[in-house]
Amino acid sequence: MTRLRRILAELRDAILQAAFSLVSHKLRALLTISGIAIGIMTVILIFMVESGMSASFARQLSTLGPNTLFVHKWKWGVSGNDWWKYKNRPHVNMLDLRALQQNTTLPVAIAPLVNTQATVSHGGKDVKGVDVRGTTDGYLDATGWQIRRGRFITALDQEIGANACIIGADIEDAFFKGQEPLGQQVRVGPNMRCDIVGIFARKGNAFGQTQDLRVVLPLSSFIRTFGSKRGLVVAVVAPEGKVRETEDEVTAVMRNARHLAPDQEENFSVNRQDKLLEGFEQMMKATNITGILVGIITAIVAGIGIMNILLVSVKERTREIGIRRAVGARRATILWQFLCEAVMVALVGGAVGIALAAGAASIIDLISPLPARVDPRVMLGGVIGSAVLGVGFGLWPALTAAMLQPVEALRYE
Amino acid sequence: MALIELEHIVKTYDLGLSKVPALRDIHVRIERGEFVAIVGQSGSGKSTLMNIIGCLDVPTAGRYRLSGRDVSTLSDDELADVRNLEIGFVFQSFQLLPRASALENVELPLVYRGVAKKERRDRAVEALGMVGLEDRMKHKPAELSGGQRQRVAIARALVTQPSLLLADEPTGNLDSRTGEEIVRLFLDLHARGNTIVLVTHEPKLAGRCPRAVRLVDGLVIADGPGREVAAANAEALGAEALAQFQAAERAVQSGTRP
Numbered sequence: 001m002t003r004l005r006r007i008l009a010e011l012r013d014a015i016l017q018a019a020f021s022l023v024s025h026k027l028r029a030l031l032t033i034s035g036i037a038i039g040i041m042t043v044i045l046i047f048m049v050e051s052g053m054s055a056s057f058a059r060q061l062s063t064l065g066p067n068t069l070f071v072h073k074w075k076w077g078v079s080g081n082d083w084w085k086y087k088n089r090p091h092v093n094m095l096d097l098r099a100l101q102q103n104t105t106l107p108v109a110i111a112p113l114v115n116t117q118a119t120v121s122h123g124g125k126d127v128k129g130v131d132v133r134g135t136t137d138g139y140l141d142a143t144g145w146q147i148r149r150g151r152f153i154t155a156l157d158q159e160i161g162a163n164a165c166i167i168g169a170d171i172e173d174a175f176f177k178g179q180e181p182l183g184q185q186v187r188v189g190p191n192m193r194c195d196i197v198g199i200f201a202r203k204g205n206a207f208g209q210t211q212d213l214r215v216v217l218p219l220s221s222f223i224r225t226f227g228s229k230r231g232l233v234v235a236v237v238a239p240e241g242k243v244r245e246t247e248d249e250v251t252a253v254m255r256n257a258r259h260l261a262p263d264q265e266e267n268f269s270v271n272r273q274d275k276l277l278e279g280f281e282q283m284m285k286a287t288n289i290t291g292i293l294v295g296i297i298t299a300i301v302a303g304i305g306i307m308n309i310l311l312v313s314v315k316e317r318t319r320e321i322g323i324r325r326a327v328g329a330r331r332a333t334i335l336w337q338f339l340c341e342a343v344m345v346a347l348v349g350g351a352v353g354i355a356l357a358a359g360a361a362s363i364i365d366l367i368s369p370l371p372a373r374v375d376p377r378v379m380l381g382g383v384i385g386s387a388v389l390g391v392g393f394g395l396w397p398a399l400t401a402a403m404l405q406p407v408e409a410l411r412y413e
Numbered sequence: 414m415a416l417i418e419l420e421h422i423v424k425t426y427d428l429g430l431s432k433v434p435a436l437r438d439i440h441v442r443i444e445r446g447e448f449v450a451i452v453g454q455s456g457s458g459k460s461t462l463m464n465i466i467g468c469l470d471v472p473t474a475g476r477y478r479l480s481g482r483d484v485s486t487l488s489d490d491e492l493a494d495v496r497n498l499e500i501g502f503v504f505q506s507f508q509l510l511p512r513a514s515a516l517e518n519v520e521l522p523l524v525y526r527g528v529a530k531k532e533r534r535d536r537a538v539e540a541l542g543m544v545g546l547e548d549r550m551k552h553k554p555a556e557l558s559g560g561q562r563q564r565v566a567i568a569r570a571l572v573t574q575p576s577l578l579l580a581d582e583p584t585g586n587l588d589s590r591t592g593e594e595i596v597r598l599f600l601d602l603h604a605r606g607n608t609i610v611l612v613t614h615e616p617k618l619a620g621r622c623p624r625a626v627r628l629v630d631g632l633v634i635a636d637g638p639g640r641e642v643a644a645a646n647a648e649a650l651g652a653e654a655l656a657q658f659q660a661a662e663r664a665v666q667s668g669t670r671p
């Protein structure tokens with residue numbers, strides 16, 4: 001009881017002293033705090049961008065199986081030098097799709113895919129960053145997705161460009177708590193209204209990202225609303241163990257459809273998922289390393305600032321240390337007192353950094369279609385990180401203070 | 414059992430190139446309830462001795478027993494607790510926390526003792542009352558006169574009801590009238606049963622103490638009733654002052670600064 005009272009009283013005292021010490025050196029504290037804040041903000045933003053990229057990547061991957069081939073204008077996993085070559089190729093279009101559907105024999109399923117991020121609304125409520133896809137009736141077979149209630153898109157929907165859509169479980173939760181969604185309407189993008197004809201079974205998360213925040217439309221309706229300049233990706237599912245043969249067949253059919261002479265280079269790519277993964281992982285690694293490097297540099301710069309603040313503070317308060325020791329403060333008391341100051345600077349810096357990052361994220365959220373926000377776990381990490389930084393760099397100055405001999409400290413001018 | 418037992422205490426300051434022997438062989442016993450003055454010329458080792466008695470410093474050699482406990486066997490934390498529980502120290506330069514009020518300064522030792530807030534406040538108020546400062550409790554040290562600051566420091570030393578009250582030239586920074594008030598306060602505290610050890614330059618003050626110890630160059634050369642020791646010390650001081658005066662005169666005559 002006495003011990004606890006002593007600790008509480010000492011802690012209160014330490015916090016007061018630390019706050020006073022910071023306030024009485026505003027400029028110095030401000031510099032260090034803004035250093036920490038900018039560093040923490042940068043690190044948080046880097047990781048936010050990274051998780052944004054993995055989110056969109058996860059959306060693409062979530063439909064893929066290992067036997068699926070993707071006919072696309074781009075060669076996946078390629079970056080840099082060859083960019084112009086791929087950029088100038090023609091998009092994969094409806095004619096290519098038809099050729100594949102009619103002239104291939106091996107594939108188990110064929111489905112075109114095109115997607116965008118858009119806002120979906122219902123009854124005055126908006127959900128941003130929804131993965132909106134256009135496809136045809138082959139989609140379920142090609143992806144293994146399942147319908148929980150209602151039906152999927154039919155060939156007829158595709159033919160007439162019906163305003164019909166299938167919604168993911170997150171959309172259902174957002175708009176229709178305890179109501180029947182089937183037969184209701186949602187607005188997709190700026191000006192398309194469509195009837196909900198089916199609901200997907202909940203899929204859960206992939207790569208830490210929800211897969212249920214989506215709306216699927218007939219391809220023809222999608223193109224009508226969002227335009228056709230994106231081009232298609234055609235997913236072709238090969239039978240088990242026949243990926244290679246299927247790839248050859250698809251390539252031949254595509255060459256034929258594009259009227260390529262035997263000596264001409266292909267102007268399309270048949271992609272496999274593993275290629276994509278490779279390229280993506282490389283990119284993520286680079287981003288990660290950048291984030292970590294920035295983090296380390298920030299930590300060192302901020303840490304030196306903290307250490308400087310503390311060393312000056314110990315010098316200025318040497319006599320005070322002597323007085324406290326003379327009336328019964330133990331070494332640990334002095335140690336805590338200075339650590340408290342270090343942690344306080346670091347935490348204020350961390351909090352400001354998190355606030356700045358959250359502010360930047362909400363601006364990005366406002367002006368771009370991408371949903372951007374700072375994960376609460378990242379915030380917690382920022383807080384813990386800055387506290388650790390404070391303790392780490394404050395420890396040495398605080399120890400020098402604690403190790404001072406009472407007489408020496410009292411004699412200090 | 415004596416409260417303070419100093420046996421063959423030696424303290425040498427190591428300055429790297431030279432060693433300064435501040436205390437050479439101190440042998441003193443002080444009983445509970447005594448009022449002892451320590452006198453001696455400047456540099457004779459009075460403060461060094463007081464710091465050792467107050468557990469702020471440790472001797473280079475010799476044994477110091479406080480209430481029968483050998484202080485050299487105690488850990489740093491235990492020494493801190495001894496300073497907190499057993500000793501009240503009054504410094505010549507007050508040594509108050511500049512940012513804390515008089516009341517908070519007096520409360521400080523009780524904080525390290527884990528006394529509850531309410532009781533802490535009550536006891537600090539009471540201690541400030543004993544030194545006649547009940548109307549200055551909210552003042553910061555900078556807003557108090559020298560005598561008042563010293564009384565705050567005394568209240569801080571008293572608030573824990575220590576078994577030993579130490580004062581290193583408590584009147585050194587005060588004018589003679591305020592000094593006299595502080596002296597009365599100590600005599601009064603002694604009359605109430607406190608054990609007091611006090612360093613002083615002033616023969617008049619030492620003369621009023623029942624016992625005085627005189628140091629010369631780190632050695633005890635007189636230990637007896639205050640009046641006698643003080644008289645001898647005064648002579649010594651007089652001789653010293655005369656010597657200084659003569660040196661100054663010579664310096665003036667030869668045109669150099671003393």
Ligand SMILES: Nc1ncnc2c1ncn2[C@@H]1O[C@H](COP(=O)(O)OP(=O)(O)OP(=O)(O)O)[C@@H](O)[C@H]1O
Nearest residue numbers: 426433434435453454455456457458459460461462
């Ligand atoms: N930290 C130190 N380092 C080196 N020498 C010291 C130190 N403290 C004291 N001394 C030396 O020890 C001797 C005794 O010093 P002390 O302060 O005990 O004298 P004092 O009797 O209190 O003098 P005064 O009356 O001037 O306060 C002096 O010669 C002094 O120079």
Ligand SMILES: [Mg+2]
Nearest residue numbers: 459460461581
């Ligand atoms: Mg002295």
